[in-house]
Amino acid sequence: MARGMTNEERQESIRRQRKELGCYEVSSLGNIYVSSEVILYSIKDIVEMSGWSHTTVQKLFNDPKFPAIDYGKQKLVENHALMQYLSVRREKARDRFWRDNETGKRKK
DSSP, X not given: OOXXXXXXXXXXXXXXXXXXXXXXXXXXXXXXXXXXXXXXXXXXXHHHHHOOOHHHHHHHHHSTTSOEEEETTEXXXXXXXXXXXXXXXXXXXXXXXXXXXXXXXXOO
């Protein structure tokens, strides 16, 4: 931004840029730009993007903590929900769902 701008002019410039880009500020820590598009991924999409096996991705979609959406017979996940889920470190050894399902059977 140009020098000599008042604080009000800077704020107005920022508002104009956000309006043009369709973005808004979510946090006082900085600008977070959010897309207005909803992108859904299927199991097949996640397999292709991640390189994980179909079985592993299917287990992931069956995990109660995973933000999957049942759309008819198909399971989907929204892009932002997937990003948020993957941004948190998880360990198989600490998660009962993954630990109990290692052999494919639930332990009692």
